[in-house]
Amino acid sequence: MKIDPNSAADFSAQIAKAIRDAIISGDLIVDDRLPSEQELAEQFDVSRPTIREALKRLAAQSLIRTQRGAFGGAFVRRLSYEEARKQHVTTSTLLLSMNEISFDTACQARFAMERSCVRLVAQNRIQAHLDAMAHELAVQQLPDLSDEAFCGSDVAFHRALVDGSGNPVLSYQMAGAIEAMQPLMNMITFTDRSRAEIVDMHTALFAAATDRDATRLEQELIRLEDYTLTLGRSVFEKRQSLRAARSVSNERTKSSPIISQNGGLS
Amino acid sequence: MKIDPNSAADFSAQIAKAIRDAIISGDLIVDDRLPSEQELAEQFDVSRPTIREALKRLAAQSLIRTQRGAFGGAFVRRLSYEEARKQHVTTSTLLLSMNEISFDTACQARFAMERSCVRLVAQNRIQAHLDAMAHELAVQQLPDLSDEAFCGSDVAFHRALVDGSGNPVLSYQMAGAIEAMQPLMNMITFTDRSRAEIVDMHTALFAAATDRDATRLEQELIRLEDYTLTLGRSVFEKRQSLRAARSVSNERTKSSPIISQNGGLS
DNA sequence: AGACATTTAAATGTCTGACAAATGAAAAGT
DNA sequence: ACTTTTCATTTGTCAGACATTTAAATGTCT
Numbered sequence A, B: 001m002k003i004d005p006n007s008a009a010d011f012s013a014q015i016a017k018a019i020r021d022a023i024i025s026g027d028l029i030v031d032d033r034l035p036s037e038q039e040l041a042e043q044f045d046v047s048r049p050t051i052r053e054a055l056k057r058l059a060a061q062s063l064i065r066t067q068r069g070a071f072g073g074a075f076v077r078r079l080s081y082e083e084a085r086k087q088h089v090t091t092s093t094l095l096l097s098m099n100e101i102s103f104d105t106a107c108q109a110r111f112a113m114e115r116s117c118v119r120l121v122a123q124n125r126i127q128a129h130l131d132a133m134a135h136e137l138a139v140q141q142l143p144d145l146s147d148e149a150f151c152g153s154d155v156a157f158h159r160a161l162v163d164g165s166g167n168p169v170l171s172y173q174m175a176g177a178i179e180a181m182q183p184l185m186n187m188i189t190f191t192d193r194s195r196a197e198i199v200d201m202h203t204a205l206f207a208a209a210t211d212r213d214a215t216r217l218e219q220e221l222i223r224l225e226d227y228t229l230t231l232g233r234s235v236f237e238k239r240q241s242l243r244a245a246r247s248v249s250n251e252r253t254k255s256s257p258i259i260s261q262n263g264g265l266s
Numbered sequence C: 001a002g003a004c005a006t007t008t009a010a011a012t013g014t015c016t017g018a019c020a021a022a023t024g025a026a027a028a029g030t
Numbered sequence D: 001a002c003t004t005t006t007c008a009t010t011t012g013t014c015a016g017a018c019a020t021t022t023a024a025a026t027g028t029c030t
Helices: A011-025 A037-044 A047-061 A079-100 A104-113 A118-124 A128-138 A147-163 A168-189 A197-209 A214-246 B011-027 B037-044 B047-060 B079-100 B103-115 B118-124 B126-139 B149-163 B167-190 B195-210 B214-246
Strands: A064-069 A074-075 B063-067 B073-076
Touching: A011 A037, A011 A047, A011 A214, A011 B047, A011 B079, A037 A047, A047 A064, A047 A197, A047 B011, A047 B047, A064 A079, A064 B037, A064 B149, A074 A197, A074 A214, A079 A168, A079 B079, A079 B167, A104 A168, A104 B118, A104 B214, A118 B079, A118 B103, A128 A147, A128 A197, A147 A168, A147 A197, A168 A214, A168 B079, A168 B167, A197 A214, B011 B037, B011 B047, B037 B047, B047 B063, B047 B079, B079 B167, B103 B167, B103 B214, B118 B195, B126 B149, B126 B195, B149 B167, B149 B195, B195 B214
Parallel strands: none
Antiparallel strands: A064 A074, B063 B073
């Protein structure tokens, strides 16, 4: 077996790549059993811990599952929509939080993508999707709802909307836009936004979906985008003037106060 | 440190999750150094190999990088657009290949998403994007171009198009649709498609982008979607009749012949 | 004093060998 | 025929060791 001792990468990374390529290329298909760790160690001519590190890498990507005991081992795992969605949301969330991305850019991308669903939603939405949307609408009007719960319901509403496209691949792709970005936007705007106005727009979206009216769905999404953009900008302006006011006395308040940065993990 | 010996999950999985959560929550920020493996082993009260397996899981998700030597260690890594895009494409490719997804569904999702870029492309494309598209157009007309190279150029053309949106977040999200699905579609349709017709449609897309004409961009993408859908259906019909003809003599040819399925890795 | 070479400590990368725990198959017993 | 026991296989975990890399600290020479 070909692993390059002179390569920059670790053995475990090289081995993981070799197995991953075998899965992607189809040499290993769903539910195929990989050789045992001992056998792999012999095939690749490395020790068992090294093989184990490689397998853990693959497990982290949900490419394999392992089973203990006789006739156990590592098996190629079928990547489910739910797994894929989770990974996509995690990756998107991290990308957004680790890179300085303007509110406008994120907002633009999110709504451009959601709008791409309107035709299919108008065509394919069934009663179950409308019911899910109606349920979230009801939740959003509860008087004592916490901000977190409102945000969660907001995400669920939009998820139900895009699920109405009846296209699971599209829904999966949308997760990165909606489930990763919406919470970030909410975190920025929740202080200033008006729940009533949002519920109003959600109600309009619901009505348009009920009527299978793609054009109105698109219009309402544009309205929601405009509202969100305006809100975001006003929040940033407010922060800007606040910062300017106290910049003389207090210098570094630049990064989000959410980050506690204790260094340790305890 | 809290790791649950009774949990169903491995220690390494639990530890990886604990650290991942610390990164996502912001307790650990970009370029923070994690404690050394030895220290982590003591904090979590497990052995060093177990810690290493946890760290490899995080490395597989590009969440950390490691550096050898004194003052080395594991550092929180900034997830770049390129990394995120690669992961997204890999996940999407696997999702598509491991689940039985109809050609129509994939096609629908892919073009719905690409169409969501047209407004921004018309608004924000700069000369560099047009140049990249023109270059790929030239490549696609080379007489001796291999099928693989044509497919590659096809993907590059569409990538240049969506990059024209000037929104890196949108480009990243599109990667899952275009870079993961286009190759699959090509694999199905490359036998029957007409390069001339595709080049023709690409040329029209290029012209519309040059003219900043969003409506025409959308129209041309719909035309390309229709062409691809028709092509895909005719290919499947052909296969269907072929299969019916030989179904008496030969039973199981259901899965793609691309899969060699040797079981081993050597 | 400053520039260069050497040493050293800290950290990851890897290996060996061992034991524990789970698990399904086969053997034994009823 | 059914149940129980045994057993081999395989992953999960640990301990200890050595190799390699790296940068800071130290030493040495000009």
